[in-house]
Amino acid sequence: MSNDTEPEEPVGKLEVWCAGKEWCPVTTTSSLICKKWHPVIIHRLLEHGPSGFNELKENVDGISSKVLSDSLEDLGEKQLVDREIISEKPFRVQYSLTPHGESLEEIIYAMQEWGLEHLTEPSEKSSSLV
Numbered sequence: 001m002s003n004d005t006e007p008e009e010p011v012g013k014l015e016v017w018c019a020g021k022e023w024c025p026v027t028t029t030s031s032l033i034c035k036k037w038h039p040v041i042i043h044r045l046l047e048h049g050p051s052g053f054n055e056l057k058e059n060v061d062g063i064s065s066k067v068l069s070d071s072l073e074d075l076g077e078k079q080l081v082d083r084e085i086i087s088e089k090p091f092r093v094q095y096s097l098t099p100h101g102e103s104l105e106e107i108i109y110a111m112q113e114w115g116l117e118h119l120t121e122p123s124e125k126s127s128s129l130v
Helices: 024-033 038-048 053-059 065-077 105-118
Strands: 081-088 091-097
Touching (some): 024 038, 024 105, 038 053, 038 065, 038 091, 038 105, 053 065, 053 091
16 A cells, blocks of 8 residues: 655666766766757756647757657657657647656756856857857
């Protein structure tokens, strides 16, 4: 019998090929979230909560439908995002963060803060150099 006051089970650890190596935690974490759109998708799900595909596409400015679809599939395979079918007709899917995805909150917001503090738009002179 389930008791509503029981604490949730802790999130299990993800299996990785380099476990036990000193550099493994940094390498593995970066491999999970360091594709161009992955941190943005995670950030938007943190900010807006569970979202449908079109809502998420609107919230991730500049991403194509194909890249969003591929990114969500990859994040799902990495156990960071859940995909739930809400209805068959009309077909509707909702994406949300798993407990592993939610546990990235501090990292994602630290990335945002660092960017706000250290990044600026390029000047005309420097943009012509790129």
